Amino acid sequence: MEAAVQNNWQVTARSVGNIKDVQEFRRIIEEMDRRQEKRYLIDCEVERINTILEQVVILGKHSRGYHYMLANLGFTDILLERVMNGGANITGFQIVNNENPMVQQFIQRWVRLDEREFPEAKNAPLKYTSALTHDAILVIAEAFRYLRRQRVDVSRRGSAGDCLANPAVPWSQGIDIERALKMVQVQGMTGNIQFDTYGRRTNYTIDVYEMKVTGSRKAGYWNEYERFVPFSDQQISNDSASSENRTIVVTTILESPYVMYKKNHEQLEGNERYEGYCVDLAYEIAKHVRIKYKLSIVGDGKYGARDPETKIWNGMVGELVYGRADIAVAPLTITLVREEVIDFSKPFMSLGISIMIKKPQKSKPGVFSFLDPLAYEIWMCIVFAYIGVSVVLFLVSRFSPYEWHLEDNNEEPRDPQSPPDPPNEFGIFNSLWFSLGAFMQQGCDISPRFVSMSYPVPLCILWP
DSSP: OHHHHHTTOOOOOOOOSOTTOHHHHHHHHHHHHHTTOOEEEEOSOHHHHHHHHHHHHHTTOOBTTOEEEEOOSBGGGSOOHHHHHHBOEEEEEEOOOTTOHHHHHHHHHHHTSOTTTOTTTTTSOOOHHHHHHHHHHHHHHHHHHHHHHTTOOOOSOOOOOOTTOSSOOOOHHHHHHHHHHHHOEEEETTEEEEBOTTSOBOSOEEEEEEEETTEEEEEEEEETTTEEEEOGGGGSOTTTOOGGGSEEEEEEOOBTTTBEEOTTGGGOOGGGGEESHHHHHHHHHHHHHTOEEEEEEOTTOOOOOBOTTTOOBOHHHHHHHTTSOSEEOSOOOOOHHHHTTSOOOOOSOOOOOOOOOOOOOOOOOOTTGGGTTSOHHHHHHHHHHHHHHHHHHHHHHHHOGGGOOOOOOSSSOOOTTSOOOOOOSOOHHHHHHHHHHHHTTOOOSOOOOOOSTTTHHHHHHHOO
16 A cells, blocks of 8 residues: 555555355446456455455456456465456465475375375365464474573463453563564474564565466565565566567468468478468568467367357457467457457458448439429418419509509590590409519519508518
């Protein structure tokens, strides 16, 4: 936590009260996943860690990109096989060094125990809690030997104190035992054992392990003086090794015309057995970057999909996720699910997939094509407005005295006994013609003579 504060890391802590509540573990994992958290620090005992990792596998959160740090001193006691198959990176700590001669001697004696008295001796491996118990008894025995050499008698019976006394009254022999325990310095199954003046263990070493898809390996060690010390071969890992000094494994799939067997492939060896577009592409890439490669046909003959129950990838994607191959050169489709676990290069081929429709045929314009810009309802309203305005003009011209006038016609003889008929130019046809001219914004040979507001009103109705 001190390092987190110094580096401004954001740490979210979650506590689980009931270790048997599997749903609580699942709820916490799902909550962290919604927050896009990929790094977890799990601080609990081995039994709880196994339960949590089981839920991690069920939820599929053990793929590449996730990193779990197990704050436990028994890394080899944890069941990591299923998590390892997913591709997640796991870091843990181990306090028991199996290369320690004392540990090897203990294991040999443990295996030789009588099966009738100890039936699980051969089947149960040595756990770090058992090693700590062994060392605790060793420390107590060494402390009593020290007291015996100092001729301090702790076996005599004194006045027993009250355990519930307030304030607490220390046992007189307890001070001598405490001083003797702090003086102990022995080599146990967990390494060097000694204590400081506060009774805390000091000057000990913890091995740091990491597990990837290729298995577990010792990454370095930690002590209170040097802190974390990585091994020299840590810099030469499978992820960053020089490609010039090793052969790149290229996984592919038999698919014509990309990868095919040659007709005489039985007589050939290595990459010479194959031909096709992807084979030539891999050859040109290797020639350009100067690397050695080996074509490997995927065993199950699949491109790559994730099992919905086990969350394990198969096909070429699985070969990449689990580290069995370095590169895949094949007609592999880029999908969102695959991009979550592997990286794709730029596509080397476009399939040209598109949506096809029937080419529309040009139709000849009809007689009433000019009506298409407006709906039929609008055209009907225009016609009714045109007729209505014309009728109104006709009626107004009949009632207005200004439209009635006499015409002098000298060519035709008129009966002097009969009065002349005053003509009216705004008959029904002239009204229709005048309304049509107003609608088309064109001139007209006739115009109304009345000067009242009756004439502008119908035209305003026609042209609002």
